[in-house]
Amino acid sequence: MAAAAYKMISIPEAQDVVLSHTRPLGAVTVGLAGALGRVLAEEVRAPDSLPPFPASIKDGYAVVAADGAGEFPVVGESRAGHLDQLPVAPGSVAYITTGAPVPLGADAVIQVEDTEKLPDGEGGQCRVRICKAARAGQDIRPVGSDIMEGDTVLQAGERVGVAEVGILATVGAVSLRVHATPRVAVLSTGDEVVDPATAPLGPGQIRDANRAMLLAAAAKAGAEVADMGVARDTVGHLEGCLAAAIEQRVDVLITSGGVSMGDRDLIKPLLAREGTIHFGRVRMKPGKPLTFATLTLPQQGGRQMLVFGLPGNPVSSFVCFHLVVLPALRKMGGWAAPELRRVAARLAVDIKLDPERPEYHRCTLQWGPPPPGSAPALKAAVAEAAAAQVGAARCAEDPLHAPPAAAHEAAAHGAAADLGAQELWAVSTGNQISSRLLSARSANAVLEIPCAAGVLKAGSLVSALLIDDLGGMPVPAGGVPVTPGF
Amino acid sequence: MAAAAYKMISIPEAQDVVLSHTRPLGAVTVGLAGALGRVLAEEVRAPDSLPPFPASIKDGYAVVAADGAGEFPVVGESRAGHLDQLPVAPGSVAYITTGAPVPLGADAVIQVEDTEKLPDGEGGQCRVRICKAARAGQDIRPVGSDIMEGDTVLQAGERVGVAEVGILATVGAVSLRVHATPRVAVLSTGDEVVDPATAPLGPGQIRDANRAMLLAAAAKAGAEVADMGVARDTVGHLEGCLAAAIEQRVDVLITSGGVSMGDRDLIKPLLAREGTIHFGRVRMKPGKPLTFATLTLPQQGGRQMLVFGLPGNPVSSFVCFHLVVLPALRKMGGWAAPELRRVAARLAVDIKLDPERPEYHRCTLQWGPPPPGSAPALKAAVAEAAAAQVGAARCAEDPLHAPPAAAHEAAAHGAAADLGAQELWAVSTGNQISSRLLSARSANAVLEIPCAAGVLKAGSLVSALLIDDLGGMPVPAGGVPVTPGF
């Protein structure tokens, strides 16, 4: 089938097709140290309660609440990890530390700040003044108040982040069933493509940007990666590289180049012979010749391998990886919602529309006032909108504009409006030609720009797909304001 | 100095103190495969131009633009990576593939879709019909149009993400000077604290959640980590553990526990003896006893080591790590702006305020309409606000509300308003008691909640500090709307 014969589909259609051919990988066992970033394949339950005993929340004295304030003998102590405490009878107290078991008989803890050490009594008996009466239960965590024995603390399908590692350790889950991580091979193609270490370049040569970039992208997505090198533009060499990827039992092969209209673009014919091409053209800028195929491998028990034929232009490769490969890798790794996350952002500058294809425009999202370099009209408009909001906040009693109890004063001085006047801005990375990889530099999102004539004006709201952590986004001069009253 | 004697400071003050004692680490050399996530210690320049030759943007024919449309002999070919092309004289064309050098004499490329293959001419000469005239320069990338020889493609201080790896490969930067990653040791303390594998628990024991969690947190921040185990609550054992961390030449020691008011809370006295404590109490909930010290080590050339004494409660530990340790690790790793990123979000439910300390309330940020479980009044209020915005969008011609050229129709039907009506919501993780690590489960931000009486109402805007990637945030049912017209 000629390249042009492939039906042109949209990116949402392409994403659906890819995910419909993708299955979560089976479960493997990992230890706690290997759990970060993995997705649980089984729920995790608590084998015991936390705290396992009534535990003090403070350093101080375990008391009988009914005794009230006064002077008492200190008949024992309960330190975290030590069990030498005596029962506490009415009229006596025990020293206790944070996290230590509350001795039998005691029903409250008085923090040390509300006590006073007294001179020892007869026979060297320690004594203390309790300055405030306690209510029963005060500063005690009852058994199971954080986690009850048998509770499900984490669900199957949850991703293990930093806090989840702590939760797993708490309940003694040191051996975990998690989804396997996908094995991904990356192959560049092209007779003109040479290793990045090549210098100086020979005539007609360019360095291979895609392979290192896609290996990094797959590794960042949690995959185990295999570098398959660069394939020459011959049927034989390409077939050999494909066979090598199959031999390595990878779940996914990502190629770049060789999918457009040239007579040495051999990827589509190869995939059509060896497997099934599900799409070979996508209505998008950049990335039109994006190709997706599945191979069924009888020599490996009939297992299926996914092949993504990305375009050779590095930006097309970058965008196609994030839009269609990344969700597939996430689904394989067990993510219940593998799709890219979408937010709305305001354009900082005009964007020229493309009348032929919808564009995935690389941008840097940042929170704050209109960023430096924004269209000049924006600052005035934003200031006006903020002023209107101050007015609203002053009169309205509706829940959307209620300032915090302690912050009426701040709100009246405009602090609340400041917080509301800041928002998510989309700053274009500049010239979007698909060979210019600098247009992906610092990009943390791609904007979904409609296919139309004319210009999308600065200040328009557009949808953006997150492709990188916003934890490193640019910070506006002067920072972002805090909650009023904070 | 007694624990209570430490001056209580605020978190912004604590962050300033920590960063003022933190220096970016020196440069080390890494290869391209080890560059992801590192911060460049030197700028990177291009040794040659990209493209290094005038390159075709399409598969098709290299032509002399002045020849216009018509039938032409194909006198040669220029394939990417091959140099067998002849010069193209007026009245002739050459076959060319994407990325290949444009032959001498040709000044435009006609894409294959705008051509038609003709029967061979006399002597087997290939012939082609050019259906459209070209303008000079058409579909050619001039030398250096993406990158000019000598251009700085990445600055010192830039973090290497996926795209940057590709950019580095493009310019042949296969050996890079980047900031070293911090070496971080993690030590738990407490006689009651036992290894996570312990089952069943003995009387008075709890499992060590902090060590695994903090090791994961430091590793996620890019640090090289060392597990120092659990210290008993004795001066001798603690001193031994500190000496071991020094011996391992770590840049940072993170301890948890042993910093509150009990008589076995030995961390502060130890650090006061061995180094300088810069703060020992912080006005925050959770995390009040957070301690920070520096040790100058004459036995190691006078180098400095940072010590963070985190509270033993796992949530306090989690919050303190992100608020004060993480920015320090980032600064050591070379981040120019190491602080946590702040955004504004709308509260989904009422939050009870703490009258004594500002609270860092764990939450899950998500984009969309009011999330399930929001205060009932919110949905109505949001719907009303959206209706008002539709009105505004219909009349206004100001840049903040201009719908895209091709999307007037969609906007009139409310699609633009849909996009504008969605925003960032803060969903509380529930009971915030500092022993309950489940309150950090799925948290991707901490809210800055003022210290005050009463309640902060659902719908209030609050500032939030990002502590995890939003790329995995919850997706609203039905998804987030796209740019109108997309």
Ligand SMILES: [Mg+2]
């Ligand atoms: Mg090629």
Ligand SMILES: [Mg+2]
């Ligand atoms: Mg302790």
